[in-house]
Amino acid sequence: MTTPAALMLETPAEHPFAPFVRILGKGKRGARNLTREEAREAMGMLLDDKVEDTQLGAFLMLLRHKEESAEEMAGFAEAVRERLTPPAIKVDIDWPTYAGKKRHLPWYLLAAKCLAQNGVRIFMHGGGAHTAGRMYSEQLLEELGIPLCRNWQSVTQALDAGNLAFMPLQDWAPPLQRMIDLRNILGLRSPIHSLARILNPLGARCGLQSIFHPGYQSVHREASGLLGDTSIVVKGDGGEVEINPDSPSHLYGTTAGVSWDEEWPALSAQRHVKPASLEPEHLKALWRGEAQDSYPQLALLSTMALALRGLGTPREQAFELAQRYWDNRDKTL
Structure with missing residues (x-):
């Protein structure tokens, strides 16, 4: 018996960055702040160009609407600092x-x-x-x-x-x-x-x-x-x-x-x-x-x-x- 083509369709795999957009945008009751760890991971993906442009825009505007928490900002900053390679320069x-x-x-x-x-x-x-x-x-x-x-x-x-x-x-x-x-x-x-x-x-x-x-x-x-x-x-x-x-x-x-x-x-x-x-x-x-x-x-x-x-x-x-x-x-x- 031949399996109908419709039954052979596979659901596309979710993009690895999608969960971060969902955390921020899941409605008034479902949405929440990112943890510091989540923020660091999400910003790391943004910096490493591992997201789609649509995800980038959605993520930034959801954050803008919600307003970032201190934990999110600290996580974002840590992700940036991990990828910087400046020499040791004394600065006041x-x-x-x-x-x-x-x-x-x-x-x-x-x-x-x-x-x-x-x-x-x-x-x-x-x-x-x-x-x-x-x-x-x-x-x-x-x-x-x-x-x-x-x-x-x-x-x-x-x-x-x-x-x-x-x-x-x-x-x-x-x-x-x-x-x-x-x-x-x-x-x-x-x-x-x-x-x-x-x-x-x-x-x-x-x-x-x-x-x-x-x-x-x-x-x-x-x-x-x-x-x-x-x-x-x-x-x-x-x-x-x-x-x-x-x-x-x-x-x-x-x-x-x-x-x-x-x-x-x-x-x-x-x-x-x-x-x-x-x-x-x-x-x-x-x-x-x-x-x-x-x-x-x-x-x-x-x-x-x-x-x-x-x-x-x-x-x-x-x-x-x-x-x-x-x-x-x-x-x-």
Whole structure:
């Protein structure tokens, strides 16, 4: 007796990544967070290009809708770190810059430059111009004399020469850059924008992080704590590591896994007027001492103090040291 062809059909095998999508998307009652182990395995498959594009998009957007947990972020970060092979490079501050500025110029770049002049070794990294209408660090590096590095050897040389280096994410974690670049296809920023901020690829003494959305700063702090890192998370201006002097700032710190909090008051009695346009030349004029402007000077001084606080200097001393560094900077540009 011949078996009907219909009875010979086989159910296709489930893709190995499908369970991770199902965990996140199985309805209001069935869905749950990934465990740290699951997150590490899932991100490993993404980084090793073992998923379909449809799975990648679904996974990222389900995470975006749900919002990542600290355990998920820690697992993702571990998967990335396992695949990185940087040399041993001494770094004081890991400075992610992924948001771009739209209301004010990126004064944090001058803060980093001034700190570097005074011996603070800073590694900056960013994900390129992914959102229209914003000004990104990469666009201003050459004008401000900040080295753009395309490999770890160049980072080492730049840090040894001037204590400051910037390396695009594309050059040290290309799969993550690809995921960030999906922003204009998916219509939303993916969790990779957040993940990049906690990676601290060179194991700096302190990682600075800026997370704009309220309530999410503590999640980042917890993720860094799970990783055993020392970090400070702030709201930041526009999502960048830059203190807004017109508003109080809450510092979400973690030192070797122990959490701490600190409140910094606003530095200005009244809010400054937002500039009508963002002119990069103003950055250079302020650095050279050719212009005086209250908002940027307060912003960059408090941002310098934030970095020094991350390295263990108490707040008042950090501000005093930041002012001294700024007053004695080499104004050549």
